[in-house]
Amino acid sequence: MRTKISAVSKSLGQTVTLAGFVHSLRNQGKIAFLRLRDDSGSLQVVILSSNVEAFSIVKSLSVESVVEITGLVKAAPQVPEKLELEAQAITVLSVADSSLPIPVSAEKGAVDVDVAKRFDWRWLDLRKSDSHRIFRVWTALEQGMRAYFAEHDFVQIYAPSLMSAASESGAEVFEVKYFETKAYLAQSPQFYKQMAIASGFEKVFLVGPVFRAELSFTTRHMTEFTGWDFEIAYINSHHEIMDTLEASLKAGFTELKKQELIQESISFPFARLTFTDAKIQLQKSGITSDKPHDFSPDEEREICRLVKEDSGSDFVFIYDYPPEGRAFYHMRHTDNPALTRGFDLLYKGVEITTGAQREHRYDVLVKQAKERGLTAESLSDYLNFFKYGCPPHGGVGIGPGRIVAQILGLSSVKESAFLPRDVKRLRP
Secondary structure (H helix, E strand, O other): OEOOHHHHHHHOOOEEEEEEEEEEEEEOOOEEEEEEEEOOEEEEEEEEOOOHHHHHHHHOOOOOOEEEEEEEEEEOOOOOOOEEEEEEEEEEEEOOOOOOOOOOOOOOOOOOOOHHHHHHOHHHHOOOHHHHHHHHHHHHHHHHHHHHHHHOOOEEOOOOOEEOOOOOOHHHOOEEEEOOEEEEEOOOOHHHHHHHHHOOOOEEEEEEEEEOOOOOOOOOOOOEEEEEEEEEEOOOOHHHHHHHHHHHHHHHHHHHHHOOOOOOOOOOOOEEEEHHHHHHHHHHOOOOOOOOOOOOHHHHHHHHHHHHHHHOOOEEEEEOOOHHHOOOOEOEOOOOOOOEOEEEEEEOOEEEEEEEEEOOOHHHHHHHHHHOOOOOOOOHHHHHOOOOOOOOEEEEEEOHHHHHHHHHOOOOHHHHOOOOEEOOEOOO
């Protein structure tokens, strides 16, 4: 039976069988050292020349080959793990070509590799322990949030990625041939979440792909990413959506802390600022922008810095945006139609969530669509969701890749993706 490297410490003085990748090799004539790596850690393996068969195998091994090794677990105070394995038998499961296109080990002297080349050989790049940690963070964060959704009676739905019309704005959609007609890859499951509310579901969440045909070359954009979404019914205010989002993220970060994937504690509750107040603070701080209805990346970083300095929170909700910067279906304040019940959540200088209370009244939706130059005919399927009664509702679209990138301090959101897709990348 195979033992994971992380569990070897329980087997001191016993014979175990390990399996994994050959991380490094050193042959010193009468003794050889091999560092074995699996997804739980790495361990030094000692091969004595007196073990003729095993020593012969090591002589022909290459780094990153996959092997199974049976041996005796011994104390070794000179190595970081304070343990090592003295090999008794080695079986080669897969031989690696010796001409690795990118280095996998973090051996001293290894050179930095261009990120584009690393993405070309992504499966090798992902063998590094730091890369594995990225996806453990993804997993734990989602585990915590799913636990919150389950506890609060959310239902998971699965929305299609193929749509007959653009879900947001036609300039940023991927058009695909669909038999004798054409379809579009979904920019958001927004319409389908709202259809679920109109169907009588009161709390729904989704996990799925999102496609954006934006010619963006920034560290925060991809053409395809995984989105997390939820929508809830019978709300009175967008603050109820913010409360739900904050509670679900708190559950996610609690799970991260429980699994010891983060050390820092998250400050709750999150800070909240109106759009107008945020702009005033930014002006006082000397940060100007050509985006009167939204925030530039510089503004997002600065407002987060100011909030952190003032309240200690890494998170800040910015709410009550002007309608010019929001989707047509965002509800507007009854007493001030110049403001929407929409918000963004920023985390460590980056927008990670957009949300709002949605407009659920058919006649108001039609009016707001026309104000944007949209016709009722082009939106007929969507508008029909509200024609026969629909509860007040709202929800969010979350970019978990951005959250993971900010948690781990990654240089780009692309580093958080298993296989990133951007304007120039469609492979592997």
